[in-house]
Amino acid sequence: MDYLQIFFLAIVQGLTEFLPISSSAHLILPSAILGWTDQGLAFDVAVHVGSLTAVLWYFRHDVQQVVVHWCQSVTGGKATPESRLGWLLILATIPAGLAGLLLGDFIESQLRSIAVIATTTILFGLLLGVSDFWGRRVKTLHQITWHSALLIGLAQALALVPGTSRSGITMTAALALGFTRESAARFSFLMAIPVIILSGGYKCAQLMQLPQVPWSDIVLGAVLSCMAAYLCIRVFLIWITRIGMMPFVIYRLLLGALLIAILVNS
Structure with a gap:
Protein backbone atom coordinates (compact mmCIF):
# COMPACT_ATOMS: atom_id res chain seq x y z
CA MET A 1 0.00 0.00 0.00
CA ASP A 2 1.25 3.49 -0.80
CA TYR A 3 0.83 6.47 1.54
CA LEU A 4 -2.24 7.77 -0.31
CA GLN A 5 -4.05 4.47 0.21
CA ILE A 6 -3.03 4.29 3.87
CA PHE A 7 -4.18 7.87 4.50
CA PHE A 8 -7.50 7.46 2.70
CA LEU A 9 -8.42 4.02 4.05
CA ALA A 10 -7.34 4.79 7.63
CA ILE A 11 -9.48 7.93 7.72
CA VAL A 12 -12.45 6.09 6.20
CA GLN A 13 -12.06 3.17 8.61
CA GLY A 14 -11.74 5.46 11.62
CA LEU A 15 -14.83 7.46 10.69
CA THR A 16 -17.01 4.49 9.77
CA GLU A 17 -15.98 2.14 12.58
CA PHE A 18 -18.29 3.82 15.08
CA LEU A 19 -20.94 5.28 12.79
CA PRO A 20 -23.90 3.00 11.95
CA ILE A 21 -23.02 2.92 8.25
CA SER A 22 -20.74 -0.14 7.82
CA SER A 23 -16.99 0.23 7.46
CA SER A 24 -16.75 -2.87 5.23
CA ALA A 25 -19.13 -1.34 2.70
CA HIS A 26 -16.88 1.71 2.44
CA LEU A 27 -13.63 -0.22 2.21
CA ILE A 28 -14.91 -2.19 -0.77
CA ALA A 42 -0.91 -4.94 8.52
CA PHE A 43 -3.56 -2.33 7.75
CA ASP A 44 -6.20 -4.33 9.64
CA VAL A 45 -3.96 -4.37 12.71
CA ALA A 46 -3.24 -0.64 12.37
CA VAL A 47 -6.89 0.42 12.27
CA HIS A 48 -7.77 -1.93 15.13
CA VAL A 49 -5.07 -0.31 17.26
CA GLY A 50 -6.22 3.15 16.22
CA SER A 51 -9.91 2.50 16.89
CA LEU A 52 -9.18 0.87 20.25
CA THR A 53 -6.98 3.77 21.33
CA ALA A 54 -9.66 6.29 20.37
CA VAL A 55 -12.53 4.61 22.22
CA LEU A 56 -10.38 3.91 25.30
CA TRP A 57 -9.23 7.52 25.47
CA TYR A 58 -12.68 9.00 24.97
CA PHE A 59 -14.27 6.73 27.59
CA ARG A 60 -11.19 6.57 29.82
CA HIS A 61 -13.05 7.68 32.96
CA ASP A 62 -15.94 5.27 32.34
CA VAL A 63 -13.55 2.41 31.57
CA GLN A 64 -11.49 3.11 34.69
CA GLN A 65 -14.59 3.06 36.90
CA VAL A 66 -15.94 -0.11 35.30
CA VAL A 67 -12.60 -1.95 35.55
CA VAL A 68 -11.93 -0.91 39.17
CA HIS A 69 -15.45 -1.72 40.40
CA TRP A 70 -15.57 -4.97 38.45
CA CYS A 71 -12.25 -6.11 39.94
CA GLN A 72 -13.53 -5.21 43.41
CA SER A 73 -16.71 -7.21 42.85
CA VAL A 74 -14.66 -10.22 41.76
CA THR A 75 -12.56 -10.05 44.92
CA GLY A 76 -15.57 -9.87 47.23
CA GLY A 77 -16.49 -6.20 47.14
CA LYS A 78 -20.07 -5.01 46.95
CA ALA A 79 -21.83 -4.74 43.62
CA THR A 80 -22.14 -1.28 42.10
CA PRO A 81 -23.72 0.03 38.88
CA GLU A 82 -20.22 0.15 37.35
CA SER A 83 -19.33 -3.42 38.30
CA ARG A 84 -22.69 -4.57 37.01
CA LEU A 85 -22.01 -2.79 33.71
CA GLY A 86 -18.70 -4.61 33.51
CA TRP A 87 -20.40 -8.00 33.84
CA LEU A 88 -23.00 -7.01 31.26
CA LEU A 89 -20.32 -5.96 28.77
CA ILE A 90 -18.67 -9.36 29.20
CA LEU A 91 -22.01 -11.09 28.65
CA ALA A 92 -22.72 -9.02 25.55
CA THR A 93 -19.32 -9.95 24.10
CA ILE A 94 -19.73 -13.72 24.36
CA PRO A 95 -22.06 -14.23 21.33
CA ALA A 96 -19.76 -12.36 18.95
CA GLY A 97 -16.72 -14.21 20.30
CA LEU A 98 -18.33 -17.61 19.82
CA ALA A 99 -19.69 -16.69 16.38
CA GLY A 100 -16.24 -15.50 15.32
CA LEU A 101 -14.63 -18.77 16.39
CA LEU A 102 -17.27 -20.97 14.78
CA LEU A 103 -18.18 -19.01 11.65
CA GLY A 104 -15.32 -16.59 11.05
CA ASP A 105 -13.59 -18.59 8.32
CA PHE A 106 -16.87 -19.29 6.50
CA ILE A 107 -17.92 -15.64 6.58
CA GLU A 108 -14.48 -14.50 5.46
CA SER A 109 -14.49 -16.82 2.44
CA GLN A 110 -18.16 -16.81 1.44
CA LEU A 111 -19.84 -13.56 2.52
CA ARG A 112 -17.53 -10.76 1.42
CA SER A 113 -19.07 -10.20 -2.01
CA ILE A 114 -20.48 -6.88 -3.17
CA ALA A 115 -23.92 -8.48 -3.43
CA VAL A 116 -23.90 -9.51 0.24
CA ILE A 117 -22.57 -6.15 1.44
CA ALA A 118 -25.11 -4.21 -0.64
CA THR A 119 -27.96 -6.35 0.71
CA THR A 120 -26.95 -6.07 4.35
CA THR A 121 -26.23 -2.34 4.03
CA ILE A 122 -29.80 -1.73 2.84
CA LEU A 123 -31.56 -4.31 5.03
CA PHE A 124 -29.97 -3.33 8.33
CA GLY A 125 -30.23 0.33 7.41
CA LEU A 126 -34.00 -0.06 7.17
CA LEU A 127 -34.07 -1.93 10.50
CA LEU A 128 -32.14 0.92 12.10
CA GLY A 129 -34.73 3.38 10.84
CA VAL A 130 -37.63 1.29 12.13
CA SER A 131 -36.04 0.89 15.57
CA ASP A 132 -35.28 4.58 15.84
CA PHE A 133 -38.78 5.59 14.74
CA TRP A 134 -40.77 3.11 16.83
CA GLY A 135 -38.47 2.77 19.84
CA ARG A 136 -39.70 4.31 23.09
CA ARG A 137 -36.27 5.86 23.85
CA VAL A 138 -36.80 6.11 27.62
CA LYS A 139 -34.27 3.71 29.19
CA THR A 140 -30.85 4.87 30.33
CA LEU A 141 -27.58 2.95 30.36
CA HIS A 142 -27.91 1.99 34.04
CA GLN A 143 -31.32 0.44 33.35
CA ILE A 144 -29.87 -2.23 31.11
CA THR A 145 -30.55 -5.81 32.28
CA TRP A 146 -28.73 -9.07 31.56
CA HIS A 147 -31.57 -9.95 29.18
CA SER A 148 -31.13 -6.72 27.20
CA ALA A 149 -27.33 -7.05 27.20
CA LEU A 150 -27.57 -10.60 25.85
CA LEU A 151 -29.98 -9.57 23.08
CA ILE A 152 -27.71 -6.68 22.06
CA GLY A 153 -24.77 -9.09 22.17
CA LEU A 154 -26.58 -11.53 19.89
CA ALA A 155 -27.24 -8.66 17.51
CA GLN A 156 -23.54 -7.78 17.61
CA ALA A 157 -22.71 -11.30 16.42
CA LEU A 158 -24.58 -10.52 13.19
CA ALA A 159 -22.02 -7.78 12.50
CA LEU A 160 -19.56 -10.48 11.45
CA VAL A 161 -21.44 -10.44 8.14
CA PRO A 162 -19.89 -7.60 6.09
CA GLY A 163 -22.15 -4.61 5.51
CA THR A 164 -24.13 -5.09 8.72
CA SER A 165 -22.17 -2.53 10.80
CA ARG A 166 -21.31 -3.50 14.37
CA SER A 167 -22.31 -0.12 15.79
CA GLY A 168 -25.38 0.00 13.59
CA ILE A 169 -26.81 -3.38 14.59
CA THR A 170 -26.09 -2.91 18.31
CA MET A 171 -27.73 0.52 18.31
CA THR A 172 -30.66 -0.94 16.38
CA ALA A 173 -31.16 -3.61 19.04
CA ALA A 174 -30.79 -1.14 21.90
CA LEU A 175 -33.26 1.31 20.36
CA ALA A 176 -35.74 -1.51 19.75
CA LEU A 177 -35.46 -2.41 23.45
CA GLY A 178 -36.43 1.14 24.42
CA PHE A 179 -33.09 2.79 25.19
CA THR A 180 -32.37 6.43 24.45
CA ARG A 181 -30.20 7.21 21.46
CA GLU A 182 -27.31 8.37 23.62
CA SER A 183 -27.49 5.30 25.88
CA ALA A 184 -27.68 3.01 22.86
CA ALA A 185 -24.63 4.69 21.35
CA ARG A 186 -22.60 4.66 24.58
CA PHE A 187 -23.27 0.98 25.24
CA SER A 188 -22.42 0.18 21.62
CA PHE A 189 -19.11 2.04 21.88
CA LEU A 190 -18.22 0.40 25.20
CA MET A 191 -19.07 -2.99 23.69
CA ALA A 192 -16.56 -2.27 20.95
CA ILE A 193 -13.65 -2.36 23.40
CA PRO A 194 -13.58 -6.12 24.20
CA VAL A 195 -14.50 -7.00 20.62
CA ILE A 196 -11.68 -4.91 19.16
CA ILE A 197 -9.24 -6.34 21.73
CA LEU A 198 -10.18 -9.91 20.79
CA SER A 199 -10.18 -9.31 17.05
CA GLY A 200 -7.09 -7.13 17.10
CA GLY A 201 -5.20 -9.59 19.29
CA TYR A 202 -5.95 -12.41 16.87
CA LYS A 203 -4.77 -10.35 13.92
CA CYS A 204 -1.64 -9.26 15.79
CA ALA A 205 -0.78 -12.92 16.41
CA GLN A 206 -1.13 -13.55 12.68
CA LEU A 207 0.99 -10.49 11.87
CA MET A 208 3.82 -11.68 14.11
CA GLN A 209 4.14 -14.79 11.94
CA LEU A 210 5.03 -12.75 8.85
CA PRO A 211 8.71 -12.61 7.86
CA GLN A 212 8.59 -8.82 7.47
CA VAL A 213 6.29 -6.39 9.28
CA PRO A 214 5.74 -2.90 7.77
CA TRP A 215 5.87 -1.03 11.07
CA SER A 216 5.90 2.43 9.49
CA ASP A 217 2.63 1.68 7.66
CA ILE A 218 1.09 0.32 10.86
CA VAL A 219 2.05 3.37 12.92
CA LEU A 220 0.77 5.81 10.29
CA GLY A 221 -2.47 3.90 9.82
CA ALA A 222 -3.03 3.62 13.58
CA VAL A 223 -2.48 7.34 14.20
CA LEU A 224 -4.78 8.42 11.37
CA SER A 225 -7.47 5.90 12.31
CA CYS A 226 -7.29 6.97 15.96
CA MET A 227 -7.74 10.67 15.18
CA ALA A 228 -10.64 10.01 12.83
CA ALA A 229 -12.35 7.59 15.23
CA TYR A 230 -11.99 9.93 18.23
CA LEU A 231 -13.49 12.83 16.26
CA CYS A 232 -16.29 10.57 15.07
CA ILE A 233 -17.21 9.40 18.59
CA ARG A 234 -17.12 12.92 20.01
CA VAL A 235 -19.29 14.49 17.30
CA PHE A 236 -21.70 11.54 17.11
CA LEU A 237 -22.51 11.58 20.83
CA ILE A 238 -23.04 15.35 20.77
CA TRP A 239 -25.38 15.34 17.80
CA ILE A 240 -27.19 11.99 17.96
CA THR A 241 -30.03 13.18 20.21
CA ARG A 242 -30.70 16.07 17.81
CA ILE A 243 -30.38 14.49 14.39
CA GLY A 244 -31.52 10.94 15.17
CA MET A 245 -30.68 7.96 12.98
CA MET A 246 -32.55 8.93 9.82
CA PRO A 247 -29.59 10.64 8.07
CA PHE A 248 -27.59 7.43 8.49
CA VAL A 249 -30.52 5.34 7.25
CA ILE A 250 -30.79 7.44 4.10
CA TYR A 251 -27.03 7.31 3.62
CA ARG A 252 -27.03 3.51 3.92
CA LEU A 253 -29.80 3.20 1.33
CA LEU A 254 -27.89 5.39 -1.10
CA LEU A 255 -24.66 3.50 -0.43
CA GLY A 256 -26.40 0.17 -0.98
CA ALA A 257 -27.85 1.44 -4.25
CA LEU A 258 -24.38 2.54 -5.36
CA LEU A 259 -22.95 -0.90 -4.58
CA ILE A 260 -25.76 -2.54 -6.55
CA ALA A 261 -25.02 -0.24 -9.50
CA ILE A 262 -21.33 -1.21 -9.33
CA LEU A 263 -22.31 -4.88 -9.21
CA VAL A 264 -24.64 -4.59 -12.21
CA ASN A 265 -22.09 -2.73 -14.30
CA SER A 266 -19.10 -4.88 -13.40
Whole structure:
Protein backbone atom coordinates (compact mmCIF):
# COMPACT_ATOMS: atom_id res chain seq x y z
CA MET A 1 0.00 0.00 0.00
CA ASP A 2 1.25 3.49 -0.80
CA TYR A 3 0.83 6.47 1.54
CA LEU A 4 -2.24 7.77 -0.31
CA GLN A 5 -4.05 4.47 0.21
CA ILE A 6 -3.03 4.29 3.87
CA PHE A 7 -4.18 7.87 4.50
CA PHE A 8 -7.50 7.46 2.70
CA LEU A 9 -8.42 4.02 4.05
CA ALA A 10 -7.34 4.79 7.63
CA ILE A 11 -9.48 7.93 7.72
CA VAL A 12 -12.45 6.09 6.20
CA GLN A 13 -12.06 3.17 8.61
CA GLY A 14 -11.74 5.46 11.62
CA LEU A 15 -14.83 7.46 10.69
CA THR A 16 -17.01 4.49 9.77
CA GLU A 17 -15.98 2.14 12.58
CA PHE A 18 -18.29 3.82 15.08
CA LEU A 19 -20.94 5.28 12.79
CA PRO A 20 -23.90 3.00 11.95
CA ILE A 21 -23.02 2.92 8.25
CA SER A 22 -20.74 -0.14 7.82
CA SER A 23 -16.99 0.23 7.46
CA SER A 24 -16.75 -2.87 5.23
CA ALA A 25 -19.13 -1.34 2.70
CA HIS A 26 -16.88 1.71 2.44
CA LEU A 27 -13.63 -0.22 2.21
CA ILE A 28 -14.91 -2.19 -0.77
CA LEU A 29 -15.54 0.96 -2.80
CA PRO A 30 -11.88 1.91 -3.44
CA SER A 31 -11.26 -1.63 -4.67
CA ALA A 32 -14.31 -1.58 -6.93
CA ILE A 33 -13.92 1.96 -8.26
CA LEU A 34 -10.16 2.60 -8.14
CA GLY A 35 -8.91 -0.94 -8.51
CA TRP A 36 -6.99 -0.87 -5.22
CA THR A 37 -5.91 -4.22 -3.84
CA ASP A 38 -7.04 -5.58 -0.47
CA GLN A 39 -5.60 -3.51 2.36
CA GLY A 40 -3.90 -6.51 3.93
CA LEU A 41 -3.23 -7.77 7.44
CA ALA A 42 -0.91 -4.94 8.52
CA PHE A 43 -3.56 -2.33 7.75
CA ASP A 44 -6.20 -4.33 9.64
CA VAL A 45 -3.96 -4.37 12.71
CA ALA A 46 -3.24 -0.64 12.37
CA VAL A 47 -6.89 0.42 12.27
CA HIS A 48 -7.77 -1.93 15.13
CA VAL A 49 -5.07 -0.31 17.26
CA GLY A 50 -6.22 3.15 16.22
CA SER A 51 -9.91 2.50 16.89
CA LEU A 52 -9.18 0.87 20.25
CA THR A 53 -6.98 3.77 21.33
CA ALA A 54 -9.66 6.29 20.37
CA VAL A 55 -12.53 4.61 22.22
CA LEU A 56 -10.38 3.91 25.30
CA TRP A 57 -9.23 7.52 25.47
CA TYR A 58 -12.68 9.00 24.97
CA PHE A 59 -14.27 6.73 27.59
CA ARG A 60 -11.19 6.57 29.82
CA HIS A 61 -13.05 7.68 32.96
CA ASP A 62 -15.94 5.27 32.34
CA VAL A 63 -13.55 2.41 31.57
CA GLN A 64 -11.49 3.11 34.69
CA GLN A 65 -14.59 3.06 36.90
CA VAL A 66 -15.94 -0.11 35.30
CA VAL A 67 -12.60 -1.95 35.55
CA VAL A 68 -11.93 -0.91 39.17
CA HIS A 69 -15.45 -1.72 40.40
CA TRP A 70 -15.57 -4.97 38.45
CA CYS A 71 -12.25 -6.11 39.94
CA GLN A 72 -13.53 -5.21 43.41
CA SER A 73 -16.71 -7.21 42.85
CA VAL A 74 -14.66 -10.22 41.76
CA THR A 75 -12.56 -10.05 44.92
CA GLY A 76 -15.57 -9.87 47.23
CA GLY A 77 -16.49 -6.20 47.14
CA LYS A 78 -20.07 -5.01 46.95
CA ALA A 79 -21.83 -4.74 43.62
CA THR A 80 -22.14 -1.28 42.10
CA PRO A 81 -23.72 0.03 38.88
CA GLU A 82 -20.22 0.15 37.35
CA SER A 83 -19.33 -3.42 38.30
CA ARG A 84 -22.69 -4.57 37.01
CA LEU A 85 -22.01 -2.79 33.71
CA GLY A 86 -18.70 -4.61 33.51
CA TRP A 87 -20.40 -8.00 33.84
CA LEU A 88 -23.00 -7.01 31.26
CA LEU A 89 -20.32 -5.96 28.77
CA ILE A 90 -18.67 -9.36 29.20
CA LEU A 91 -22.01 -11.09 28.65
CA ALA A 92 -22.72 -9.02 25.55
CA THR A 93 -19.32 -9.95 24.10
CA ILE A 94 -19.73 -13.72 24.36
CA PRO A 95 -22.06 -14.23 21.33
CA ALA A 96 -19.76 -12.36 18.95
CA GLY A 97 -16.72 -14.21 20.30
CA LEU A 98 -18.33 -17.61 19.82
CA ALA A 99 -19.69 -16.69 16.38
CA GLY A 100 -16.24 -15.50 15.32
CA LEU A 101 -14.63 -18.77 16.39
CA LEU A 102 -17.27 -20.97 14.78
CA LEU A 103 -18.18 -19.01 11.65
CA GLY A 104 -15.32 -16.59 11.05
CA ASP A 105 -13.59 -18.59 8.32
CA PHE A 106 -16.87 -19.29 6.50
CA ILE A 107 -17.92 -15.64 6.58
CA GLU A 108 -14.48 -14.50 5.46
CA SER A 109 -14.49 -16.82 2.44
CA GLN A 110 -18.16 -16.81 1.44
CA LEU A 111 -19.84 -13.56 2.52
CA ARG A 112 -17.53 -10.76 1.42
CA SER A 113 -19.07 -10.20 -2.01
CA ILE A 114 -20.48 -6.88 -3.17
CA ALA A 115 -23.92 -8.48 -3.43
CA VAL A 116 -23.90 -9.51 0.24
CA ILE A 117 -22.57 -6.15 1.44
CA ALA A 118 -25.11 -4.21 -0.64
CA THR A 119 -27.96 -6.35 0.71
CA THR A 120 -26.95 -6.07 4.35
CA THR A 121 -26.23 -2.34 4.03
CA ILE A 122 -29.80 -1.73 2.84
CA LEU A 123 -31.56 -4.31 5.03
CA PHE A 124 -29.97 -3.33 8.33
CA GLY A 125 -30.23 0.33 7.41
CA LEU A 126 -34.00 -0.06 7.17
CA LEU A 127 -34.07 -1.93 10.50
CA LEU A 128 -32.14 0.92 12.10
CA GLY A 129 -34.73 3.38 10.84
CA VAL A 130 -37.63 1.29 12.13
CA SER A 131 -36.04 0.89 15.57
CA ASP A 132 -35.28 4.58 15.84
CA PHE A 133 -38.78 5.59 14.74
CA TRP A 134 -40.77 3.11 16.83
CA GLY A 135 -38.47 2.77 19.84
CA ARG A 136 -39.70 4.31 23.09
CA ARG A 137 -36.27 5.86 23.85
CA VAL A 138 -36.80 6.11 27.62
CA LYS A 139 -34.27 3.71 29.19
CA THR A 140 -30.85 4.87 30.33
CA LEU A 141 -27.58 2.95 30.36
CA HIS A 142 -27.91 1.99 34.04
CA GLN A 143 -31.32 0.44 33.35
CA ILE A 144 -29.87 -2.23 31.11
CA THR A 145 -30.55 -5.81 32.28
CA TRP A 146 -28.73 -9.07 31.56
CA HIS A 147 -31.57 -9.95 29.18
CA SER A 148 -31.13 -6.72 27.20
CA ALA A 149 -27.33 -7.05 27.20
CA LEU A 150 -27.57 -10.60 25.85
CA LEU A 151 -29.98 -9.57 23.08
CA ILE A 152 -27.71 -6.68 22.06
CA GLY A 153 -24.77 -9.09 22.17
CA LEU A 154 -26.58 -11.53 19.89
CA ALA A 155 -27.24 -8.66 17.51
CA GLN A 156 -23.54 -7.78 17.61
CA ALA A 157 -22.71 -11.30 16.42
CA LEU A 158 -24.58 -10.52 13.19
CA ALA A 159 -22.02 -7.78 12.50
CA LEU A 160 -19.56 -10.48 11.45
CA VAL A 161 -21.44 -10.44 8.14
CA PRO A 162 -19.89 -7.60 6.09
CA GLY A 163 -22.15 -4.61 5.51
CA THR A 164 -24.13 -5.09 8.72
CA SER A 165 -22.17 -2.53 10.80
CA ARG A 166 -21.31 -3.50 14.37
CA SER A 167 -22.31 -0.12 15.79
CA GLY A 168 -25.38 0.00 13.59
CA ILE A 169 -26.81 -3.38 14.59
CA THR A 170 -26.09 -2.91 18.31
CA MET A 171 -27.73 0.52 18.31
CA THR A 172 -30.66 -0.94 16.38
CA ALA A 173 -31.16 -3.61 19.04
CA ALA A 174 -30.79 -1.14 21.90
CA LEU A 175 -33.26 1.31 20.36
CA ALA A 176 -35.74 -1.51 19.75
CA LEU A 177 -35.46 -2.41 23.45
CA GLY A 178 -36.43 1.14 24.42
CA PHE A 179 -33.09 2.79 25.19
CA THR A 180 -32.37 6.43 24.45
CA ARG A 181 -30.20 7.21 21.46
CA GLU A 182 -27.31 8.37 23.62
CA SER A 183 -27.49 5.30 25.88
CA ALA A 184 -27.68 3.01 22.86
CA ALA A 185 -24.63 4.69 21.35
CA ARG A 186 -22.60 4.66 24.58
CA PHE A 187 -23.27 0.98 25.24
CA SER A 188 -22.42 0.18 21.62
CA PHE A 189 -19.11 2.04 21.88
CA LEU A 190 -18.22 0.40 25.20
CA MET A 191 -19.07 -2.99 23.69
CA ALA A 192 -16.56 -2.27 20.95
CA ILE A 193 -13.65 -2.36 23.40
CA PRO A 194 -13.58 -6.12 24.20
CA VAL A 195 -14.50 -7.00 20.62
CA ILE A 196 -11.68 -4.91 19.16
CA ILE A 197 -9.24 -6.34 21.73
CA LEU A 198 -10.18 -9.91 20.79
CA SER A 199 -10.18 -9.31 17.05
CA GLY A 200 -7.09 -7.13 17.10
CA GLY A 201 -5.20 -9.59 19.29
CA TYR A 202 -5.95 -12.41 16.87
CA LYS A 203 -4.77 -10.35 13.92
CA CYS A 204 -1.64 -9.26 15.79
CA ALA A 205 -0.78 -12.92 16.41
CA GLN A 206 -1.13 -13.55 12.68
CA LEU A 207 0.99 -10.49 11.87
CA MET A 208 3.82 -11.68 14.11
CA GLN A 209 4.14 -14.79 11.94
CA LEU A 210 5.03 -12.75 8.85
CA PRO A 211 8.71 -12.61 7.86
CA GLN A 212 8.59 -8.82 7.47
CA VAL A 213 6.29 -6.39 9.28
CA PRO A 214 5.74 -2.90 7.77
CA TRP A 215 5.87 -1.03 11.07
CA SER A 216 5.90 2.43 9.49
CA ASP A 217 2.63 1.68 7.66
CA ILE A 218 1.09 0.32 10.86
CA VAL A 219 2.05 3.37 12.92
CA LEU A 220 0.77 5.81 10.29
CA GLY A 221 -2.47 3.90 9.82
CA ALA A 222 -3.03 3.62 13.58
CA VAL A 223 -2.48 7.34 14.20
CA LEU A 224 -4.78 8.42 11.37
CA SER A 225 -7.47 5.90 12.31
CA CYS A 226 -7.29 6.97 15.96
CA MET A 227 -7.74 10.67 15.18
CA ALA A 228 -10.64 10.01 12.83
CA ALA A 229 -12.35 7.59 15.23
CA TYR A 230 -11.99 9.93 18.23
CA LEU A 231 -13.49 12.83 16.26
CA CYS A 232 -16.29 10.57 15.07
CA ILE A 233 -17.21 9.40 18.59
CA ARG A 234 -17.12 12.92 20.01
CA VAL A 235 -19.29 14.49 17.30
CA PHE A 236 -21.70 11.54 17.11
CA LEU A 237 -22.51 11.58 20.83
CA ILE A 238 -23.04 15.35 20.77
CA TRP A 239 -25.38 15.34 17.80
CA ILE A 240 -27.19 11.99 17.96
CA THR A 241 -30.03 13.18 20.21
CA ARG A 242 -30.70 16.07 17.81
CA ILE A 243 -30.38 14.49 14.39
CA GLY A 244 -31.52 10.94 15.17
CA MET A 245 -30.68 7.96 12.98
CA MET A 246 -32.55 8.93 9.82
CA PRO A 247 -29.59 10.64 8.07
CA PHE A 248 -27.59 7.43 8.49
CA VAL A 249 -30.52 5.34 7.25
CA ILE A 250 -30.79 7.44 4.10
CA TYR A 251 -27.03 7.31 3.62
CA ARG A 252 -27.03 3.51 3.92
CA LEU A 253 -29.80 3.20 1.33
CA LEU A 254 -27.89 5.39 -1.10
CA LEU A 255 -24.66 3.50 -0.43
CA GLY A 256 -26.40 0.17 -0.98
CA ALA A 257 -27.85 1.44 -4.25
CA LEU A 258 -24.38 2.54 -5.36
CA LEU A 259 -22.95 -0.90 -4.58
CA ILE A 260 -25.76 -2.54 -6.55
CA ALA A 261 -25.02 -0.24 -9.50
CA ILE A 262 -21.33 -1.21 -9.33
CA LEU A 263 -22.31 -4.88 -9.21
CA VAL A 264 -24.64 -4.59 -12.21
CA ASN A 265 -22.09 -2.73 -14.30
CA SER A 266 -19.10 -4.88 -13.40
